[in-house]
Amino acid sequence: MRCRLCGCDRLVSVLDLGATPPCEKFLGPDELDSPEPTYPLHLRLCEECLLLQIPALITPEETFTEYAYFSSYSDSWVRHAKTFVAQAIERLSLDSDSFVVEVASNDGYLLRHAVAAGIPCLGIEPSVNVGAAARAAGVPTETAFLTEESARRIRAEHGPANLVVANNVYAHVPDLLDFTAGLRALLAEDGWVSIEVHHALNLLRLGQFDTIYHEHFQYYTLASAEQALATADLRVVDVESLTTHGGSIRLWARPSAVAEPGERVDRLREIEDEAGLHSASGYLDLRPRAEQVRRELLRFLLDCRDAGRRVVGYGAPGKGNTLLNYCGIRPDLLEYTVDRNPYKHGKFTPGTRIAIHPVERIDEDRPDVVLVLPWNLEAEITAQLGHIREWGGELVYPLPTLHHAEWADLDRAESVARASIDITTGRRTR
Incomplete structure (x- = not known):
């Protein structure tokens, strides 16, 4: 592999996420017994120009x-x-x-x-x-x-x-x-x-x-x-x-x-x-951070299963499929997920093969825990799903660290959504 910006062949491994299917290749019900192609997902850094990149293994x-x-x-x-x-x-x-x-x-x-x-x-x-x-x-x-x-x-x-x-x-x-x-x-x-x-x-x-x-x-x-x-x-x-x-x-x-x-x-x-x-x-600190998130999330989901708590997902974004595949989360730990996009309804997540339903399914089933995969939209989704507390439901976000939505103060969701680095001060915004 050579850097696609400067052509240098000195690339340093930053994080190897294993081999996964393309994140938007959702499966139809007739594809569940068929094999899926997977591709290495390995982030590297060019030592010359410092561009972070992965190999171009699939075409646009x-x-x-x-x-x-x-x-x-x-x-x-x-x-x-x-x-x-x-x-x-x-x-x-x-x-x-x-x-x-x-x-x-x-x-x-x-x-x-x-x-x-x-x-x-x-x-x-x-x-x-x-x-x-x-x-x-x-x-x-x-x-x-x-x-x-x-x-x-x-x-x-x-x-x-x-x-x-x-x-x-x-x-x-x-x-x-x-x-x-x-x-x-x-x-x-x-x-x-x-x-x-x-x-x-x-x-x-x-x-x-x-x-x-x-x-x-x-x-x-x-x-x-x-x-x-x-x-x-x-x-x-x-x-x-x-x-x-x-x-x-x-x-x-x-x-x-x-x-x-x-x-x-x-x-x-x-x-x-x-x-x-x-x-x-x-x-080089990214790898231990990713491993820590994986350990915390799996520990939480396993504890939920042992306690007989029903856990479903919200959203089926590309980033969610990286998380699910890297952590090895399948329907035994996440029963299904929902999405607002009807294009995805009736399909299954790539690799992990978790069913995708309309959002209304959450209200019908009243699960104990909803794990939000598009965590970057925390303010928006916390407001949309605030009603699940009526039956004691918990809203959980996996990143930047595993945390629950705090119903007592929905404004907190906005501060979480803004958890990024301020480019004028260099400090984290929360």
Whole structure:
């Protein structure tokens, strides 16, 4: 394996999660007696450029041509997108003469707000099924993977973009250099690129190992993201701290000729350096953290089983499948899980083969414990499931450490959801 950013062959093992199926390859009932392909899930660090990465063992075409994830099923994520569009309009003075492109636009969860504001826009979405949902919602969407070639074609047809949005996609591209060149090819010479990506500082310091799965080919610090963007003559000029996905950063980049980094960029570089992320030794605590989470969660579930307590799950996200497979959790410990996305109903989780039902199943069965797999949405889900306390139900979150929702103070859920590293202070937010 060679680094996909700099080509170096010196890669250090950070965390080996074993071999698992692709996290979005949910099984139908007719597939339960068939074998599943599994692939190594081994996080490594390039000693040269310090990019965290896993081998590109599955192609984007295998994952994203038909996709099970629809962004609009998360209320908090839709609100986040609406707020971003409003702020971008103000910051960049976007209007009816502007052009906004979103890469990996999913079901139009973000661009619908640009449409409502009268701003010309285009989504680029590789998944046929979710792209169709976006068009049905009135969001212009082209079915394509972003490459430098496709970007040049789209620019020739629609013109240069004043803003290119790439939320939670920069980790999903195995050909990092070609994708980055595509971002630049879409962009006007005085345009802006906005990229949201889970911050590797949170992954490492808070032990968020379940964010590692086969769709995520690389995991960024500011420093490694700057090096990747520089390959296409893009420079990071500003960075914001976000609570989404357990702690993300929003990178604002521009063509190098019109770009100068601001104070927040310099400060985050310092924080990453202070955290030890400018050398390989700063990455090696993740393995013992992951092992500790596994021990605590399995001990809890085994105790529940011994006590005759009924445990079910909430959510069937990609990160949840990494957690379930790494911990070896199967229907004997987690009876079933539920999800708001009807696309997943009647299917089974990859590898662990846990049944997925509609959310209403929880109210019908009244289980003793609900284990929440998308722990990064704690504020939203605690509010949605607060009623389970009526029958004495417990709501449990596995990360960043195993903990119960505290019904006496639902506001605590918001503080937990914000458990990330503040990029202005370098301290944990709770």
